[in-house]
Amino acid sequence: MKYEVVIGLEIHAQLLTKTKIFCPCPTIFGSPANTQGCPVCLGLPGSLPVLNKTAVEFALMAGLAMDCTIAPESIFSRKNYFYPDLPKGYQISQYDLPVCRGGRIILDIDGIPKTINLTRIHLEEDAGKLIHDQDADSLFDVNRCGTPLIEIVSEPELRSPQEAYSYLSAIKQILEYLAICDCNMEEGSLRCDANISLRPFGQAKLGTKTELKNMNTFRGVEKALEYEIERQTAVLDSGGVIEQQTFLWNAATGTTAPMRSKEDAHDYRYFPEPDLAPLRISDEWVGRCGAAMPELPRPRRLRFVNEYKISPLMADALTAARAVADYFEEALLQCNDAPLVGHWIMGEVLRVVKESDTGIAALSLTPARLGALLNLVRANTISAAAAKKVFSVMQARGDDPGKIVAELGLNQVSDSSELEKVVRAILEGSPQEVSRYKSGDKKLASFFIGQAMKATKGKGNPQEISRLVSKLLG
Numbered sequence: 001m002k003y004e005v006v007i008g009l010e011i012h013a014q015l016l017t018k019t020k021i022f023c024p025c026p027t028i029f030g031s032p033a034n035t036q037g038c039p040v041c042l043g044l045p046g047s048l049p050v051l052n053k054t055a056v057e058f059a060l061m062a063g064l065a066m067d068c069t070i071a072p073e074s075i076f077s078r079k080n081y082f083y084p085d086l087p088k089g090y091q092i093s094q095y096d097l098p099v100c101r102g103g104r105i106i107l108d109i110d111g112i113p114k115t116i117n118l119t120r121i122h123l124e125e126d127a128g129k130l131i132h133d134q135d136a137d138s139l140f141d142v143n144r145c146g147t148p149l150i151e152i153v154s155e156p157e158l159r160s161p162q163e164a165y166s167y168l169s170a171i172k173q174i175l176e177y178l179a180i181c182d183c184n185m186e187e188g189s190l191r192c193d194a195n196i197s198l199r200p201f202g203q204a205k206l207g208t209k210t211e212l213k214n215m216n217t218f219r220g221v222e223k224a225l226e227y228e229i230e231r232q233t234a235v236l237d238s239g240g241v242i243e244q245q246t247f248l249w250n251a252a253t254g255t256t257a258p259m260r261s262k263e264d265a266h267d268y269r270y271f272p273e274p275d276l277a278p279l280r281i282s283d284e285w286v287g288r289c290g291a292a293m294p295e296l297p298r299p300r301r302l303r304f305v306n307e308y309k310i311s312p313l314m315a316d317a318l319t320a321a322r323a324v325a326d327y328f329e330e331a332l333l334q335c336n337d338a339p340l341v342g343h344w345i346m347g348e349v350l351r352v353v354k355e356s357d358t359g360i361a362a363l364s365l366t367p368a369r370l371g372a373l374l375n376l377v378r379a380n381t382i383s384a385a386a387a388k389k390v391f392s393v394m395q396a397r398g399d400d401p402g403k404i405v406a407e408l409g410l411n412q413v414s415d416s417s418e419l420e421k422v423v424r425a426i427l428e429g430s431p432q433e434v435s436r437y438k439s440g441d442k443k444l445a446s447f448f449i450g451q452a453m454k455a456t457k458g459k460g461n462p463q464e465i466s467r468l469v470s471k472l473l474g
């Protein structure tokens with residue numbers, strides 16, 4: 001690879017407000033077409049926009065979480081263009097004075113932190129939706145017009161499609177922790193456009209960039225970028241020139257197709273929105289938004305490693321979703337063995353969550369009950385194998401583990417005298433194996449242990465049985 005890859009991403013995140021950004025219309029996804037509209041979002045003459053306070057607060061939280069500078073005063077502008085999904089003929093957005101400036105995201109790439117700086121985060125409204133391929137006509141749905149969005153713009157500091165993927169994941173995680181976006185890419189709640197250019201290593205000047213659109217998954221973004229790197233490399237290698245263009249990614253064919261040559265900002269004739277006052281934000285308001293924020297994913301991940309002495313890999317998995325991290329910490333209140341609790345959540349609990357298709361918070365198996373179950377394992381009351389049985393019953397019925405253990409008779413037998421009788425009987429019944437063991441075939445120990453476990457129906461304490469086997473054969 002002789003070129004350095006330069007990538008910048010623009011992410012549009014739909015804010016989880018109950019109503020649109022400038023009118024009281026609801027924003028429920030999947031409602032029948034054209035049932036969520038009013039004179040404001042249809043842009044009828046004489047209607048006036050009123051800014052949604054919650055949308056501003058969500059933008060402030062995003063800005064604080066991403067280390068932005070919050071502008072004490074910002075303004076909305078009209079971005080003028082004609083398109084059938086935009087009845088007003090302009091989109092209300094922020095242009096030269098956005099609500100959040102600068103900012104950064106810290107990625108952990110193979111354990112090494114890398115900072116990606118942000119240019120800005122601004123508020124804007126979404127356009128409506130066009131539905132094509134319906135006979136000869138295209139259909140228009142106003143429901144999405146005026147849905148509140150934040151646009152998060154990065155500096156061109158990403159150096160590979162894989163870094164772009166990590167950056168997207170980090171932003172998604174922050175938005176989910178803040179509960180300000182559901183991040184559902186299939187429903188369009190999170191959308192990403194990418195700018196990409198190549199330049200020879202060591203050259204300061206940026207190459208000509210192209211824009212990629214229409215990626216509907218994070219993997220799609222990664223693949224589209226890989227495809228565009230190959231395309232640009234081939235053009236440059238053959239002595240050609242990169243044209244500033246927009247390409248649409250086609251996930252089915254794994255290729256891009258040119259869409260249009262890029263408009264310049266002046267094509268949009270931005271000017272301040274005359275119907276909205278400047279947005280003034282007091283320090284006190286910013287403070288209140290900050291106080292309402294939860295601990296963010298990265299600090300929480302680092303704290304889990306330091307405080308609970310679990311591996312970075314486990315901390316990653318446990319903090320991937322806020323509800324899982326909450327579940328983990330609640331279970332720890334009951335059972336103070338972080339690696340054990342973490343191991344069970346990553347294995348059994350997340351498997352059940354995946355199978356049952358409900359969130360972890362809705363499980364009948366509460367974190368306190370999981371903790372109580374694992375305490376029984378730690379106290380050697382039940383074996384790990386028995387714990388799995390109890391776990392599935394708990395999941396189905398939502399009972400306390402102690403009750404289920406008693407019901408199923410799973411109490412582990414650790415009583416030496418009782419176990420010794422069992423082991424003696426097995427050794428007496430297997431004279432050939434005993435003589436082979438005594439002449440050096442020590443691997444047979446596991447055979448005797450297995451027989452004893454069978455005889456106790458899995459309830460014998462394996463450590464104790466193992467000790468007795470060595471003792472009686474020694």
Ligand SMILES: [Zn+2]
Pocket residue numbers: 020023024025036037038039040041042146
């Ligand atoms: Zn409306």
